């Protein structure tokens with residue numbers, strides 16, 4: 001091969017390489033988004049016998065608030081120990097920003113962590129420890145047509161490993177307290193500053 005031909009071939013390979021890299025880069029963002037959330041993928045899934053499968057990806061959802069019911073203020077055994085990190089599915093959050101309402105299909109996840117330490121360099125207090133539990137609520141007029149307000153409640157347990165699936169909790173054990181005490185549509189909006197700030201001003 002003459003020197004000039006070798007140079008031409010090398011250049012061609014380099015150009016092809018740049019082109020391929022550019023195409024890969026252009027294709028990449030949409031590929032990532034598609035893999036993250038295919039348009040038809042529901043935010044939570046159910047097994048054929050109607051149990052909710054343990055949700056995934058919710059730690060990237062909008063965060064709405066963190067109530068904390070430490071064991072040491074609840075006789076050593078809080079019903080929901082201890083930090084409650086509450087997230088809302090992204091599309092329902094956008095709807096809430098526009099309307100101030102929980103749309104049909106809203107999913108709220110309450111993830112529990114223990115209190116880790118009570119003292120840090122910032123002072124005395126309650127500092128998050130380990131993940132210990134997971135609860136979910138969902139409003140669905142079709143699936144939960146017999147539940148008050150169409151809200152159903154699921155507990156995946158308060159100890160790792162969590163349950164893979166959860167059955168709809170009895171109305172009396174979860175829904176009834178939410179119905180009686182939650183400020184807005186079975187949801188304890190009064191403890192979620194993010195939602196109160198996001199709602200349209202009246």
Ligand code: HEC
Nearest residue numbers: 067084108110135136137153154155173174177186187188
């Ligand atoms: C005695 C009252 C009571 C009962 C019973 C109850 N909850 Fe709640 N729940 C609350 C309160 C108060 C909050 C908000 C403050 C907090 O997290 O402590 C809440 C918040 C939640 C949230 C976050 C979304 C929201 O609606 O504010 C989920 C999810 C949840 N509870 C699931 C459950 C499940 C599952 C059960 C049944 C196993 C249950 N709850 C039973 C009082 C109750």
